[in-house]
Amino acid sequence: MKSLAGRTAFLTGAAAGIGRELAVTLAGAGCHLFLVDRDEAGLQQLQQQLSGQGVSVWTAVCDLSDSQAVDAVVQTALRQTHGIDLLINNAGVCCWGPTDQMSQTQWDWLLTINLLTPIRITQLLLPHLLLREDPHIVNMCSISGLVAGGRLAAYHTSKFGLVGYTEALRAEYGRRGVGVTAICPGPVRTNLYDSGQSLRSGAKVPLPPAWLCATAEQVAAATIRGILRDRRRVLVTPMAHGLSLLSRFAPWMIDFANRFSRHGRSRRLELVRAEQQRQAAAAIAKADLTAAEIAAG
Numbered sequence: 001m002k003s004l005a006g007r008t009a010f011l012t013g014a015a016a017g018i019g020r021e022l023a024v025t026l027a028g029a030g031c032h033l034f035l036v037d038r039d040e041a042g043l044q045q046l047q048q049q050l051s052g053q054g055v056s057v058w059t060a061v062c063d064l065s066d067s068q069a070v071d072a073v074v075q076t077a078l079r080q081t082h083g084i085d086l087l088i089n090n091a092g093v094c095c096w097g098p099t100d101q102m103s104q105t106q107w108d109w110l111l112t113i114n115l116l117t118p119i120r121i122t123q124l125l126l127p128h129l130l131l132r133e134d135p136h137i138v139n140m141c142s143i144s145g146l147v148a149g150g151r152l153a154a155y156h157t158s159k160f161g162l163v164g165y166t167e168a169l170r171a172e173y174g175r176r177g178v179g180v181t182a183i184c185p186g187p188v189r190t191n192l193y194d195s196g197q198s199l200r201s202g203a204k205v206p207l208p209p210a211w212l213c214a215t216a217e218q219v220a221a222a223t224i225r226g227i228l229r230d231r232r233r234v235l236v237t238p239m240a241h242g243l244s245l246l247s248r249f250a251p252w253m254i255d256f257a258n259r260f261s262r263h264g265r266s267r268r269l270e271l272v273r274a275e276q277q278r279q280a281a282a283a284i285a286k287a288d289l290t291a292a293e294i295a296a297g
Helices: 017-028 040-050 067-081 104-129 153-176 216-228 238-249 251-259 264-296
Strands: 008-012 032-037 057-061 086-089 136-140 179-185 233-236
Touching (some): 008 017, 008 067, 017 032, 017 040, 017 216, 057 067, 067 104, 086 104, 104 136, 136 153, 153 179, 216 233, 233 238, 238 251
Parallel strands (some): 086 136, 136 179, 179 233
């Protein structure tokens, strides 16, 4: 995409964080906006903020975990805007904690919002994008879609899947003039952590150290550059660049870091032994009860 002026963007997760900064930057570049979020008040405030920019701004409140609502909001966007040139799948959620304690409901919720809904929106808009001049698709993928750590299995799974989907789209449609970009920032201090689900009772998703984080403004600026330069993948923060290089050239170092623990294995073995003792005690109790029943009979 050579220019954003006069184009129309469909942007999810627009009311706060990276999405809000993207909306502000796009409007400043002369891009019309169809903004989607579940936060109605945040959308209205953003629409008012952008009202003097000389661009059209439409908003829609939508729960991205509701497939029927997603279908409806895409059709509304096509009807109101008369065409989408730029799709940015930005919205995302996270769930933090031991994978063995995650419920199927939590898996379904996260994968729907982070992976299945971006795919759904893209599939719905793709026929229309193919009829536009110089269209572009952006997926907010995260460094978590390239390198995995602990206690974020569902989030990593969704982002690895989104990276794969993005690259598949670029491989298929790049030859037809459709730009497709995966944005892979390191940690960013946004509502992702505050609104995320924690599997520890009474605890929130832990925040990454501030010195490791990019700002929403930095990610938005890098995203716009990636669109204008038709970049395949955009990494944001030195941490993201470093982890990406390690995963390619020294994956054993990431494996070592993930496996390093002074007490993790011993704690697990203690649980194993405790469970074995519990099962043995239960078996003895059951045998004693059976013997007593036979004697009584």
